[in-house]
Amino acid sequence: MFDGVSTQLLLGQILIGLINGSFYAMLSMGLVIIFGMMHVINFTHGAQYMLGAFVAWLLLNYLGIGYWPSLVLAPVIVALFGIFLERVLLRPLAGLDHLYSLLATYAVALIVEGLVRIQYGSTGLPYANPIPGGVNLGFMFMPYYRLWVVVFSVFTCLGTWLLIDHTRLGAYLRAANENPQIVQAFGINVPKLMTLTYGFGVGLAGLCGVLAAPIYQVSPSMGSSLMIVVFAVVVIGGMGSIVGAVATGYMLGVVEGLTKVFYPEAASVVIFLFMTVALYLRPQGIFSGREAS
């Protein structure tokens, strides 16, 4: 196709990009939901993603609970941690400048990572692949588990978008984002709605962590290293745009993969290059204002 670049390599990197993009999309969607509804820049998101993976690992190693039950249990446990955090830390900061919640969540991220590191060390812990094997696509060997991650991520993103854009609960959330006082005056318990929203966003991070556990090593720093990229995705897509976050997540995963083919040295910076250009040309995000929410 291109000089010196085989179609096989190209398609292979696009698929790998989609897998990475699946994590970017799910994590940035959680961040956008939390920011869009609560105006909290959740710097604990990476630690909550890591907690999802760790909880799955703990469930397996201490209680013998395998991957499939953990796919439900671990996000719920992480979401409960998020709900606790919202009630004791974020709610008292509501109404103050965004910087306060940003710093508070960053502090929690450092504490959580530190505690996990003290207890389990920095070395990654292995998590067995629940779907061994794969399929030969002709241009690459595709492990079943990675295929599962892409499919599951697409359905999770679609389901979340439907929930927020096409349900009564989603209408409450969108309205509360615009004018929480009036929504309260309609008889809707907005503080509880905010708590559940945060719990849901955090639960998504936990879910993403469980998905990541069999692919990456379960380690305390797995979230912090990924979150820098995810924040760039959110900035490019637009801070309030769910569709933007998801589309940008997949798109930048692919862009990153393609950069590895054409100019591998730039693969680790290409997303930040995109972010710089996006901030210059469209600081509100490339998808901002193109959807109702």
Next chain:
Amino acid sequence: MNSVAEDPATVENKAGEAFLEVRDLSAWYAESRVLHGVTFDLRQGELLTLIGRNGAGKTTTLRSIVGLLQKRTGTIRLEGRELIGLRPFEIARLGIGYCPEERAIFSSLSVRENLFLPPVLMPGGMTESELFQTFPNLKARSASQGTKLSGGEQQMLAIARILRTGARLLLLDEPSEGLAPVIVREIGEIIKKLKARGFTIILVEQNLRFARLVADRHVVVENGKVVDILTNAELAADMNRVKSYLGV
């Protein structure tokens, strides 16, 4: 702060059982005190207007009733139940529907989503067909974005939205503001129908002609206090008295 014994509202309130009692209500925006002991009563099925100049405290009185002002003192009782200390959503669930001055139509919601956003709080609210019969324009535009409606349609949507919930007390903040005379008349007719249906209504209004057409009594608010209460007949007989309050 006004002495309740000297307050004209108290004298008026002696007649009839109160559905809503507001006694010695004071309210603050941050450190700034806006209400200074507002007192008035409202009987079931009555339509009361709050009239007064801009900044007199009419909107603040409504916002205090629905709990949107955090710092307030005094007493607000709905059928004997104290509202001070309750959160806004708890107050709404007692059967109060609030239609704010700015209409608060949500831009991220369609007309239909806006209309059905407030949950049904208690039985007795209007059904979907009754709503669309009363507000036919809304049916035709139900798929449009809420904020794409004209000002009059947005006002109708803001009123319609609280009629489905079963709220028995409606708080309407300047529904005629900024609308063409023909729309104001239409809204006046709708408010008359709501009153005939048994709703108890507090209407904040600066348009005296409009207020006179629909109300039973008028509470004049000045500098955060109730300075006079008139029946509709008294208002009609002595417009100059009220105009002097309003400075028109």
